[in-house]
Amino acid sequence: MKKLGFGTMRLPLFNSDDPTSIDIEQTKRMVDLFLDRGFTYFDTAYPYHGEKSEEAVKEALVKRYPRESFVLADKMPILRVKKTEDYQMFFDEQIRRCGVDYFDYYLLHNLGRDRYINTEKFGGFPFIEKLKKDGFARNIGFSYHDNAETLDKILTEHPEVDFVQLQINYLDWESQVAQSGACYEVAKKHGKKVMVMEPVKGGTLAKLPDKAMKLFNDYYEKQNFPVPTPASLAVRYAASLDNVKIVLSGMSNIEQLDNNTSYMQNFKPFSEGEKKLVKDITDVLNSTIKVPCTACKYCLEECPKNINIPDYFGLLNLYAVTGKTTGMYYERFSMNHGKASECLKCGKCENICPQHISIRRFLDDFVDLYEKK
Ligand code: SF4
Ligand code: SF4
CATH class of the missing domain: 3.20.20.100 (NADP-dependent oxidoreductase domain)
Incomplete structure (x- = not known):
């Protein structure tokens, strides 16, 4: 084979x-x-x-x-x-x-x-x-x-x-x-x-x-x-x-x-x-990647606010490499999803994440970068 x-x-x-x-x-x-x-x-x-x-x-x-x-x-x-x-x-x-x-x-x-x-x-x-x-x-x-x-x-x-x-x-x-x-x-x-x-x-x-x-x-x-x-x-x-x-x-x-x-x-x-x-x-x-997310989307199945975690983390990684934020992408990625700031901190996503990512902490970083400008 x-x-x-x-x-x-x-x-x-x-x-x-x-x-x-x-x-x-x-x-x-x-x-x-x-x-x-x-x-x-x-x-x-x-x-x-x-x-x-x-x-x-x-x-x-x-x-x-x-x-x-x-x-x-x-x-x-x-x-x-x-x-x-x-x-x-x-x-x-x-x-x-x-x-x-x-x-x-x-x-x-x-x-x-x-x-x-x-x-x-x-x-x-x-x-x-x-x-x-x-x-x-x-x-x-x-x-x-x-x-x-x-x-x-x-x-x-x-x-x-x-x-x-x-x-x-x-x-x-x-x-x-x-x-x-x-x-x-x-x-x-x-x-x-x-x-x-x-x-x-x-x-x-x-x-x-x-x-x-x-x-x-x-x-x-x-x-x-x-x-x-x-x-x-x-x-x-x-x-x-x-x-x-x-x-x-x-x-x-x-x-x-x-x-x-x-x-x-x-x-x-x-x-x-x-x-x-x-x-x-x-x-x-x-030396550049911030979040080791593989975009498997398992967390999306669990999130009560339907927060687009993998795409937001993709933007965090992009920022780590390029130093640029792209508001247009955030608008698109959040269109049918909750905003990062809507996170309830329930932790359901972290229980399922195969990469053991501290999702709530990185969402806070994302909010600082994209929503507090
Ligand atoms: S902690 Fe936040 S992102 Fe994670 S499942 Fe709960 S509401 Fe969704
Ligand atoms: S479960 Fe973890 S690795 Fe998979 S998309 Fe969500 S944050 Fe990324």
């Missing part, structure tokens, strides 16, 4: 303010090109696109291709599970939404220390183990956002899982918060294959600040092949790790898909020079 997976959490939209307004015809063209170039892995989840991603997968992929010609991964929304019976209810719904009889890869979605306690309480692991035994899931695992120590504990207590899905990118590799590198080593120690999510860190590694871009351009201009894109560097970094089976990329248009599949078709692993390059770029980024 080729190492690039099609993440269906950032599909093309007709209206950027409406995550359910998926452009199915463009999605179909993307699916066609992806399969045509020999890639097979698709990843969806219950909440993506306001719960419309699974149905989009059905329309663009499942209805149009033989089942054995693609590999499909889906995830149990463990956060919404409030009692044991909910597992079966959600799974039945997912099978129906996707229009399939089984999943090739089935995951408990977004496990971490606190969510592990509830998952154990309601029998999440026995449930997916039974799915595998009964032929409804060919491989079972979980996606994970927490520290390496808890991952070690879960994998020790649940050796039955086949794989784990981890956030791995070069910026987070040595980060104390995300612990990409340490988590990767734990998975490897337990003999589990790794699926990678957020290789481009929610787009952060696709648009490098000027100083990092200069390092990037200087390096490739001295090589004998065309200058790649910063995003391709990030995806290849993750794909070059020997225990990695798939690197997911949430592709939003046919151009991105064309680009990703072009360099991953005949995959070229990282060179020693590129390892040094990403280390230098990481040093530059660490």
Whole structure:
């Protein structure tokens, strides 16, 4: 199996303010090109696109291709599970939404220390183990956002899982918060294959600040092949790790898909020079990025004031790099959302944030920057 997976959490939209307004015809063209170039892995989840991603997968992929010609991964929304019976209810719904009889890869979605306690309480692991035994899931695992120590504990207590899905990118590799590198080593120690999510860190590694871009351009201009894109560097970094089976990329248009599949078709692993390059770029980024937000939007689901946290944090990071505020963007980003100053300080967003960001504190910084001028 080729190492690039099609993440269906950032599909093309007709209206950027409406995550359910998926452009199915463009999605179909993307699916066609992806399969045509020999890639097979698709990843969806219950909440993506306001719960419309699974149905989009059905329309663009499942209805149009033989089942054995693609590999499909889906995830149990463990956060919404409030009692044991909910597992079966959600799974039945997912099978129906996707229009399939089984999943090739089935995951408990977004496990971490606190969510592990509830998952154990309601029998999440026995449930997916039974799915595998009964032929409804060919491989079972979980996606994970927490520290390496808890991952070690879960994998020790649940050796039955086949794989784990981890956030791995070069910026987070040595980060104390995300612990990409340490988590990767734990998975490897337990003999589990790794699926990678957020290789481009929610787009952060696709648009490098000027100083990092200069390092990037200087390096490739001295090589004998065309200058790649910063995003391709990030995806290849993750794909070059020997225990990695798939690197997911949430592709939003046919151009991105064309680009990703072009360099991953005949995959070229990282060179020693590129390892040094990403280390230098990481040093530059660490000195500029303020909020380690990946724009996963989990916090948005929880916020009673519907505050557009990821986009506001994107503006904070932009300010950290450029020193400029952009009121026009704030107006747009807050159009159908609460303003940062409307935050109730309830903390619900911080309980779910996989990056453990002090959201309330950074929203205060944002208010100082954008609302107290
Ligand atoms: S603390 Fe503020 S931003 Fe976070 S969920 Fe509560 S109201 Fe929303
Ligand atoms: S603040 Fe946290 S939960 Fe919200 S989008 Fe960013 S990384 Fe995701």
